[in-house]
Amino acid sequence: MKFCSNCGAGVAFRIPPGDTLPRHVCEQCGTIHYQNPKIVVGALPEWEDRVLLCRRAIEPRHGMWTLPAGFMENEETTAQAAARETLEEACARIEVGELYTLIDVPHISQVHIVYRARLLDLDFRPGEESLEVALFREEDIPWQQIAFRSILMSLRHFFEDRRSGRWTVHTASLGPPPPDWR
Structure with a gap:
């Protein structure tokens, strides 16, 4: 950040009074620009x-x-976001269930939240951000082609929980990916 979104003046990266972390602070109007995880x-x-x-x-x-x-x-609520993203990416309607995984990814300043959900019907197709959309049984999932570690963790927990019949909320914190991660 180089300029204040409040007044347009230049910003400095420093610890403001009463804070403990460096922030972008406007030299003109004093606005503190906080950057928080997505x-x-x-x-x-x-x-x-x-x-x-x-x-x-x-x-x-x-x-x-x-x-x-x-x-x-x-x-929007997190549950509304889950339903919206499913509609946007898979043109699928869901009933959002319980929170399933909450995974901190601090090295990229993100928090990943996944809800269990029930498809309301089989009327789905690729949205703008998807090449294709499909239903998979556990043995048919393209495990080596899963895009993100948090999604891989969520899927593995799901199938383990389904086998055991014990559903729980799973939490984790992921560090940077290993060099061999796809």
């Missing part, structure tokens, strides 16, 4: 013994598979 919200849509995945038509991870998910918008 929230990524998605759904794990179920239909019988299958889950809905989207093949990405955008970067990052173009051509790889993921759950329908994306950045939360202002003035």
Whole structure:
């Protein structure tokens, strides 16, 4: 950040009085510009013994598979964001269920939230950000082509929980990916 969005003057990166972290502070009007983590919200849509995945038509991870998910918008709840992202990416209608995974990804300043969801019907198709959308049984999931580690973790937990019959909220914190991560 070089300029204040409040008055247009230059900003300095320093610790403001009463704070403990460096922030962009306007030299003219004194506005402190806080930069906070982005929230990524998605759904794990179920239909019988299958889950809905989207093949990405955008970067990052173009051509790889993921759950329908994306950045939360202002003035919506996390559950509303999960339903909206599923509609946008898979043109699918869902009933949002319980919170399923909450994964901190501090090295990229994000928090990933995934809800379990029930597909309301089989009327789905690729949205603008998807090349294709499909239902997968566990054994058919393209595990080596899953786009993001948080999605891989969510899917693995889902199938383990389904086998055990014990559903729980899963939390984790991910560091930077290892060099061999796709």
